[in-house]
Amino acid sequence: MILLLVIIMVGPFVWMVSTSFKKSSDVFTEAPNLLPISKNTGKLYFTVENFKIVLKYGEISKAFINSILVATSATILNLLINSLAAFGFARLNFPGKNIIFMILLSTMMIPFYATLIPMLYITKLLGMYNSLAGLVIPMCASVFNVFLMKQFFQTIPQEMEDAACIDGCSRFGVYWRIILPLSKPVLTVVGITTFIWHWNSYTWPLVLINDPKHYTLPLQLALLVSGSGSRYNYMMAAATMAVVPILIVFIVFQRYLIQGIVLSGLKG
Amino acid sequence: MIKATTREKIAGYLFILPLLVYVGVFLIAPAVMSLFFSMTQWNMRTQPIWIGIENYKELVFNHVKYPYFGHSFWITIKYVLMAVPMGIGSGFCLALLINSVKREKTESFFKVAFYLPVITSSVAVAAIWKWIYDSRYGLLNIFLTKLGFEGQNWLGDARTALFALAVLAMWGCGVTMIIYLAGLKGISPQFYEAAKIDGASALASFWYITLPLLRPVTFFLIVTNVIASFQVFEIIYVLYGAGGGSYGGPNNSTLTYIMYLYNHAFRYGEMGLACAMSFILFILILILTILQFKILPQSYD
Amino acid sequence: MKRLLIFSLVLLMLFGASFASAAEKLVFWAYEPDEYIQRDIMANIIKDFEKTFSDVKVEIIYLPKGDFETKLITAMAVGEGPDIFYLDQPLVSKFAADGVILNLSSYMRAKDFEKNMFLSGPLNTCEYNGAYYGLPISQTAVALIYNKDLVSTPPKTWDEFLKIAKAVYKEDNIAAFGVPSGDGWGAWIFPAFVHAAGGEMVDQTGKKAVFNSQAGVDALELWVELLKYSPRKILDSANSFETGHVAMIINGPWMLDHWKNNWPDLNFGITLIPKKTRYATNIGGEDIAIASYCKYPEEAWNFIKFVTNKDHAADLAMVMGSFPTRADTAKDPRFTSDPGRKMFMEQMKYSFARPRARYWLKINDEIISKALREAMAGEKSAKEALDEAAQRANILLQEGSK
Numbered sequence: 003m004i005l006l007l008v009i010i011m012v013g014p015f016v017w018m019v020s021t022s023f024k025k026s027s028d029v030f031t032e033a034p035n036l037l038p039i040s041k042n043t044g045k046l047y048f049t050v051e052n053f054k055i056v057l058k059y060g061e062i063s064k065a066f067i068n069s070i071l072v073a074t075s076a077t078i079l080n081l082l083i084n085s086l087a088a089f090g091f092a093r094l095n096f097p098g099k100n101i102i103f104m105i106l107l108s109t110m111m112i113p114f115y116a117t118l119i120p121m122l123y124i125t126k127l128l129g130m131y132n133s134l135a136g137l138v139i140p141m142c143a144s145v146f147n148v149f150l151m152k153q154f155f156q157t158i159p160q161e162m163e164d165a166a167c168i169d170g171c172s173r174f175g176v177y178w179r180i181i182l183p184l185s186k187p188v189l190t191v192v193g194i195t196t197f198i199w200h201w202n203s204y205t206w207p208l209v210l211i212n213d214p215k216h217y218t219l220p221l222q223l224a225l226l227v228s229g230s231g232s233r234y235n236y237m238m239a240a241a242t243m244a245v246v247p248i249l250i251v252f253i254v255f256q257r258y259l260i261q262g263i264v265l266s267g268l269k270g
Numbered sequence: 271m272i273k274a275t276t277r278e279k280i281a282g283y284l285f286i287l288p289l290l291v292y293v294g295v296f297l298i299a300p301a302v303m304s305l306f307f308s309m310t311q312w313n314m315r316t317q318p319i320w321i322g323i324e325n326y327k328e329l330v331f332n333h334v335k336y337p338y339f340g341h342s343f344w345i346t347i348k349y350v351l352m353a354v355p356m357g358i359g360s361g362f363c364l365a366l367l368i369n370s371v372k373r374e375k376t377e378s379f380f381k382v383a384f385y386l387p388v389i390t391s392s393v394a395v396a397a398i399w400k401w402i403y404d405s406r407y408g409l410l411n412i413f414l415t416k417l418g419f420e421g422q423n424w425l426g427d428a429r430t431a432l433f434a435l436a437v438l439a440m441w442g443c444g445v446t447m448i449i450y451l452a453g454l455k456g457i458s459p460q461f462y463e464a465a466k467i468d469g470a471s472a473l474a475s476f477w478y479i480t481l482p483l484l485r486p487v488t489f490f491l492i493v494t495n496v497i498a499s500f501q502v503f504e505i506i507y508v509l510y511g512a513g514g515g516s517y518g519g520p521n522n523s524t525l526t527y528i529m530y531l532y533n534h535a536f537r538y539g540e541m542g543l544a545c546a547m548s549f550i551l552f553i554l555i556l557i558l559t560i561l562q563f564k565i566l567p568q569s570y571d
Numbered sequence: 572m573k574r575l576l577i578f579s580l581v582l583l584m585l586f587g588a589s590f591a592s593a594a595e596k597l598v599f600w601a602y603e604p605d606e607y608i609q610r611d612i613m614a615n616i617i618k619d620f621e622k623t624f625s626d627v628k629v630e631i632i633y634l635p636k637g638d639f640e641t642k643l644i645t646a647m648a649v650g651e652g653p654d655i656f657y658l659d660q661p662l663v664s665k666f667a668a669d670g671v672i673l674n675l676s677s678y679m680r681a682k683d684f685e686k687n688m689f690l691s692g693p694l695n696t697c698e699y700n701g702a703y704y705g706l707p708i709s710q711t712a713v714a715l716i717y718n719k720d721l722v723s724t725p726p727k728t729w730d731e732f733l734k735i736a737k738a739v740y741k742e743d744n745i746a747a748f749g750v751p752s753g754d755g756w757g758a759w760i761f762p763a764f765v766h767a768a769g770g771e772m773v774d775q776t777g778k779k780a781v782f783n784s785q786a787g788v789d790a791l792e793l794w795v796e797l798l799k800y801s802p803r804k805i806l807d808s809a810n811s812f813e814t815g816h817v818a819m820i821i822n823g824p825w826m827l828d829h830w831k832n833n834w835p836d837l838n839f840g841i842t843l844i845p846k847k848t849r850y851a852t853n854i855g856g857e858d859i860a861i862a863s864y865c866k867y868p869e870e871a872w873n874f875i876k877f878v879t880n881k882d883h884a885a886d887l888a889m890v891m892g893s894f895p896t897r898a899d900t901a902k903d904p905r906f907t908s909d910p911g912r913k914m915f916m917e918q919m920k921y922s923f924a925r926p927r928a929r930y931w932l933k934i935n936d937e938i939i940s941k942a943l944r945e946a947m948a949g950e951k952s953a954k955e956a957l958d959e960a961a962q963r964a965n966i967l968l969q970e971g972s973k
Contacts, residue, residue, distance in 0.1 A: 018394035089285055096279040102286070116301075116544060120301075153486040154456065174281075187453075187455045194448070241391035249389065252382060
């Protein structure tokens, strides 16, 4: 039962990877093969031709670096700005707090395509059109994540703060030294999802960047896909290469999604 | 409630200041501009022409020009009603599954495996699911016929297409899953230990400890999943976008509000109208969210 | 002013590299070609151009074809559009009406420009209100493609079409013809059949829909009839043609490479779409246009003239994966040697352009496709469905011409 579940979840991914090792003629079969099997001989094989061609013509390396720069800086900014704001909403009191929060929430409900062009225009006004900065700054915070973090911060018992702050500490100290370390799970979630979101982001880079030197990976790959038209094996080779970094990020950081709070300090 | 001191007030504002600046410049300003555009006729090549609330009137009343306005609304609502419970339910179950695993390596494996759908390229996702749903030799139909049911033309039949999409959304619940996982991990084991000492059964501690403590998370997930489902785009784009079509699916049964909006913005050259549609959607989601805030329990006290 | 704006933005860029150059620069947006090798061909063409016109530099930027229009529109909306760009045929009249592309008629009247070398079909797609706003660089059309293992002699007329369909149909296994669905694609194919029955989609003025004439009804009824021998269950299955479950389909030359690469064993043939009274098909393809805000219209004109002259037009068409738009390049062996391509070119002799109405895409997607779907689902008779559609289309056609 669980095996079936795993297969369903993992299947498409496996197909993506295995197709990147197939020859064109073996891509389309009556039922998609999860393994690269030759139509003619029925034997297992794999070819790295696809990867070679994508690397040679796809001009991936620059896009790769761009993507890493953008995703990393965006993630760091996001974690910072979002957690600061979430802390403010979760723990501090100030007039208009709830109203401001509702207004912020409502910005999540604005359909993206309507604001696309105005956002583009504003970004251009700020001089960031066609630049990597323009990929980061307009996306450097997220109300979604603020909301998420707020919910989590609110579950941390007040007593922990009070206990650790017996001698008094600044609000920022509370934030930095107590809330953040206790929030590893939610910070991990936000970090991972933000990184992956930025890594795979396509529409905004598409309309923002004119100069191929600044293309990010999905854009570069789309060029490939569009060019190769129907060469699924190239497309999948490119997609596989694109997914490797975020897979690594996920595997590495998911271990922080662990049992968070150890209350030993409170006993007694 | 302790009265907020002035220092706390200032601190509060300072903490949220970067976010406010960002939102003001990059979210609210464009939204206001969009509202302005919604009252114009604008094909993006020329200057927008002011027409006041014409767009809104036409959308609601002109059925020749906009025959699918109400239809797309209805389709979207149907989709949300299916996708949200399914997505949250499966995310929760998967998170529970992962959380119950003892060995760390197995746990890591499951975390990665169940999150893969989220990071798989949407082209690959579309290709594989088109095969699973295939009317002749799709995996699903083969499975069903073995059980004695009749196979369907899942993606090509107007009756099943939307449901098939919702299932796909459920499959991609990885983000919901890890958020739930983070929530589960955040529940101090102390609670469970205390319950065990009091002699509570596993089911009881689940019902009286886990669920209530997860209420903030669940609330968050419901609100955000509703908002996201209303704006579903990518999956319909890749599954029904072939041949330069209008993404409507069989008999327009997958023509959600956003797809309809997108068509008008980028295919028919009616950007002003698309902005009007966005504003209407925004109001609707806003009302819905406020309702959720009033009705749903947000925390465990 | 635009050049100054670009220049200052470049300076502000994160990796501020300065592009100061004495030459005039033109920005050219093109589709990513189908094969990487074709990028080199384009690069050579540009190099040749820059050699001939030494004071101009052309910067070519490739974009994914699927998102080209989105990108173009949004860039122009914020004032960052290119100087020269490909333009899908149906867009030319829209862009021309809005005045964002240059009227090239005066340039084209120059003595050294061989205007009549261009085939009239594609050239007409660049025409709007009596003037020309671009040059055609490629054209394509759809034809009938059949599986030689299932159909030995393809049909030439509608009667033969139905006869063969009945003969080749095998319940649960073989569908006769890939009848288009009642959606945007189907609505695009439909006119080919209407024309084949001698009808038109709109009248001379372009303000009245006439696709509900007898010809239109005949065309739709043909589809309804063919659908009896082509169960949707088979048609909707993935790769049903390639796996030999559909005998005949309608599609375009862009599939040729797909089949060559992914389905080398497919034994297919290409022929003209069966006619009732005349052969007909749609025309598709790209033109190349100059933005009206271009700083150097003279140089831009030189470029597009260069790229479409008889030395380079064939290369360009190859890069696009479709067919040349000049009579002289049409004889290029690259196009005539491949029997498949030759057949498509033959088919293109009978192509009819889309109506150039403002809301045509909408009419296509929402009104015509609805009629097709209703008739094919048996909800309405073909005549009823088309009459209703024509009524609604007329409202939009009227409004669009105001």
